[in-house]
């Protein structure tokens with residue numbers, strides 16, 4: 147599919163329509179894998195994903211499932227079940243959705259999206275994005291009573307220190323035999339290297355695509371890109387990801403070459419920090435009616451993916467997993483943002499103060515201060531939650547956003 | 560403490576503890592300190608270290624950057640190295656190497672304190688209690704001792720920290736007393752001693768690796784075993800969880816502990832705290848809980 151094909155209404159890139167199929171195939175693939183008696187692991191953001199595909203263990207992402215539930219307006223009911231079971235409303239809403247399912251009607255409930263979440267044989271998680279993730283997994287382990295492995299890491303400032311790299315790799319060397327022993331799989335270095343190549347190829351395509359969004363006008367906005375990111379989270383090492391990202395990248399490239407933007411008369415360019423409000427991705431596209439576009443997101447650039455120098459695969463593998471936004475110190479976040487904002491020619495920045503993802507949200511005031519002082523980019527804070535719609539106040543947020551856009555327009559005149 | 564200045568750097572959901580500490584620093588109330596040592600004990604506290612470096616410029620902050628996962632040979636090695644790094648930083652900062660003999664003396668003194676605190680803990684658990692929870696928590700001689708009555712229902716208090724001491728007389732007014740606890744700043748802090756034979760630095764590191772872990776550390780089982788042993792030791796008839804709002808680590812543990820305790824017939828009550836616990840609502844909930852525990856009406 148290319149940009150020359152007639153565009154369907156609503157998407158800037160026709161290839162974005164493939165995202166729903168990729169997602170559906172992923173979840174159906176997980177169910178099939180389970181039904182065929184092959185091993186399934188529940189994993190979380192920033193686990194060493196390529197290992198799973200290389201070992202034939204299907205990596206199931208409850209976080210993604212929670213985001214899916216949010217996007218179809220079903221998160222609240224599961225959050226409420228978790229709260230009835232004693233899990234505080236202040237906890238990460240991804241975990242509340244998941245625990246509401248696990249401790250409520252169960253993961254096999256046929257009423258669930260994609261017919262349910264395949265049961266895990268193993269749990270693997272990491273402290274890289276946050277500590278609560280590990281705690282959430284402990285609750286899941288309590289329920290399923292299955293083996294669990296946690297990969298630890300301390301926060302980084304780039305370049306990554308050798309001691310941090312060795313800490314990571316030491317644990318990977320413990321994780322591989324753990325998986326082999328518990329799940330009866332075998333690790334082959336060749337298969338792993340092939341998987342890394344696929345992963346790196348996908349990352350390259352994705353980063354190319356993001357870089358194309360530095361163009362004025364931008365070929366694609368945040369709403370669409372948030373819908374496209376999923377394979378970068380869960381399917382690194384899967385050839386389907388390469389196919390999908392190639393379509394996206396090529397189509398965006400054509401748009402840029404032809405000077406076609408997602409917004410006809412692009413006037414204001416915006417950036418976004420934090421996880422999107424999955425139940426309200428419309429928030430991103432609404433601004434397009436006012437000739438503005440969200441064309442940069444820390445979440446899409448620094449949370450998933452990442453290139454690897456495959457001449458030194460293990461070092462690259464470690465660095466890729468440690469070098470993520472949520473694992474950055476505040477200083478590192480500031481430096482990264484300052485660099486990117488100039489590159490993407492942003493006029494304004496929106497910080498989502500996400501009450502669920504505290505690790506993402508802490509330090510945002512420092513970021514806002516830095517971009518205002520150093521490069522004169524003003525910012526807006528909106529308070530909400532990525533999956534629990536009860537934390538979102540439509541009217542005041544809309545007014546805030548409109549006022550912000552008016553101010554940015556004024557600045558440009 | 561009312562948080563004003565720290566609002567500019569930490570959102571409400573970073574929790575009152577981290578926000579109050581930053582507030583004190585920003586107000587200059589900690590200026591008398593030569594430095595601060597910050598651990599990885601929650602994401603908010605870890606961020607506090609970054610904020611210190613950016614905004615409290617006149618004061619040195621040290622990060623004790625240990626793993627939170629207390630399993631595996633790699634984590635053990637990294638834990639040890641992080642502790643050695645911290646020691647090295649302190650030595651550089653003070654300009655004095657750590658003398659093994661001085662460390663041995665300090666270990667012996669701390670161990671003695673730990674043993675005494677354990678003794679006081681057991682005096683609080685007998686019926687009638689021989690020391691009050693206030694005395695125990697302050698680890699003071701029993702001067703000004705609050706009289707303890709045998710008819711008070713013994714309860715266990717669990718959580719990371721109990722800042723608001725007005726909770727203890729309130730508990731008594733409701734007909735109960737704290738007979739044991741597994742607070743992060745209580746028994747979990749002093750329960751494990753440092754091995755006095757052998758190389759002292761290694762012994763200290765080993766003690767922190769294997770001590771009863773805080774809620775941010777995995778695995779959770781040693782913490783559970785400690786909680787259970789304290790309840791058994793003190794014959795507590797129920798457990799009150801005092802958990803700081805936005806303390807995610809403890810908030811995840813609570814329903815798991817509660818369900819395990821309930822399956823053993825031990826009733827539980829959760830109180831959300833923001834460093835303070837005083838309110839009519841809290842009193843009513845505690846009173847109701849104590850009445851239920853006394854009446855055995857719990858199911």
Ligand code: SF4
Nearest residue numbers: 238275276279502503
């Ligand atoms: S708190 Fe943030 S990083 Fe942690 S599990 Fe939830 S969404 Fe992921």
